[in-house]
Amino acid sequence: DAGVTQSPTHLIKTRGQHVTLRCSPISGHKSVSWYQQVLGQGPQFIFQYYEKEERGRGNFPDRFSARQFPNYSSELNVNALLLGDSALYLCASTLTGENPYEQYFGPGTRLTVT
Amino acid sequence: AQTVTQSQPEMSVQEAETVTLSCTYDTSESDYYLFWYKQPPSRQMILVIRQEAYKQQNATENRFSVNFQKAAKSFSLKISDSQLGDAAMYFCAYTGANSKLTFGKGITLSVRP
Numbered sequence: 001d002a003g004v005t006q007s008p009t010h011l012i013k014t015r016g017q018h019v020t021l022r023c024s025p026i027s028g029h030k031s032v033s034w035y036q037q038v039l040g041q042g043p044q045f046i047f048q049y050y051e052k053e054e055r056g057r058g059n060f061p062d063r064f065s066a067r068q069f070p071n072y073s074s075e076l077n078v079n080a081l082l083l084g085d086s087a088l089y090l091c092a093s094t095l096t097g098e099n100p101y102e103q104y105f106g107p108g109t110r111l112t113v114t
Numbered sequence: 115a116q117t118v119t120q121s122q123p124e125m126s127v128q129e130a131e132t133v134t135l136s137c138t139y140d141t142s143e144s145d146y147y148l149f150w151y152k153q154p155p156s157r158q159m160i161l162v163i164r165q166e167a168y169k170q171q172n173a174t175e176n177r178f179s180v181n182f183q184k185a186a187k188s189f190s191l192k193i194s195d196s197q198l199g200d201a202a203m204y205f206c207a208y209t210g211a212n213s214k215l216t217f218g219k220g221i222t223l224s225v226r227p
Contacts, residue, residue: 033214042118042205042217043159056214088157094213103215105151105159 002027004093004106012112013081021076021109025093031055032074033103034066037088049074050096078111086113116141118208120218127196128226134181135191135221137206146210148182150191153220154202162204165189193223201225 005024013019025032031050035043045058049068063079072093078085088110092103117140127133139148150162165173165182173180177197181190193200206218 031213035215040219042207042220043215045214045216048214056212058214090159092159092215103161108157110157 004091004104006089006091006106006109008109009107010110010112012114014114015081015083017081019078019081019111021078021089021091021111022073023076023091023093023106024073025091026104029093029095029104030072031094031096032068032072033092033094034074034076035090035092036060037090037108039087043090046076081113083113086111116143116146116208116210116216118206118216118218120206120221122221123219124222124224126224126226127193127200129196129198131196132192132194133196133223135193135204135206135223137189137191137218139187139189139206139208141187141208141210143210146208148180148189149207149209149215150178150180151205151207151217152200152202153205159205163191196225198225198227 007022033048034046037043046060047066048056052068066076068074088108090108091106095102119138146167148165152160152162163173163175163178172182177194179192203220203222205220208216
């Protein structure tokens with residue numbers, strides 16, 4: 001079975017631009033979470049979606065938004081990019097929203113903002 | 115708010131030896147889970163071991179075991195018979211009722227041949 005997949009692998013954007021990152025969960029997993037990992041730090045929680053509804057949001061500005069589609073894949077959108085948004089963006093899927101010990105991570109998308 | 119603290123930024127171990135990575139956490143919740151994740155240079159975050167707070171017995175997965183001290187809010191990872199492939203960043207993480215993972219800053223483990 002395929003694991004969590006994310007696209008693209010790498011991305012370079014300019015300040016002020018918009019970016020969309022994509023995530024496909026493991027087949028059968030209905031919950032997706034997004035994390036931002038700045039170089040040298042641990043991942044920071046951004047969003048969690050379960051059955052297409054937002055279940056949690058971390059301490060990130062409104063420039064960050066996300067959504068989950070009927071097939072449980074998800075998009076993370078970031079508007080008006082800042083240099084500080086440069087990071088590895090990780091997606092994790094869970095079988096249900098109530099089983100936190102089953103979070104499986106994708107390989108991440110490396111975003112560089114210049 | 116929950117916090118996870120990993121105070122050692124780096125550690126080194128000789129191949130085949132044992133190493134212990136430290137982690138402390140703070141929470142007011144009584145029901146929660148603790149994890150150790152491994153992140154090699156490939157960036158893939160891999161779950162190493164998990165511990166349910168209500169279980170008194172320390173979790174063990176092959177060469178990996180934890181020392182869970184609930185009263186002290188301590189959760190250390192012991193790696194026995196260290197192998198070159200164990201070299202990576204290791205993150206301690208917590209999750210409670212809100213199902214979000216809170217990570218520590220991580221520790222870089224190097225293994226000397």
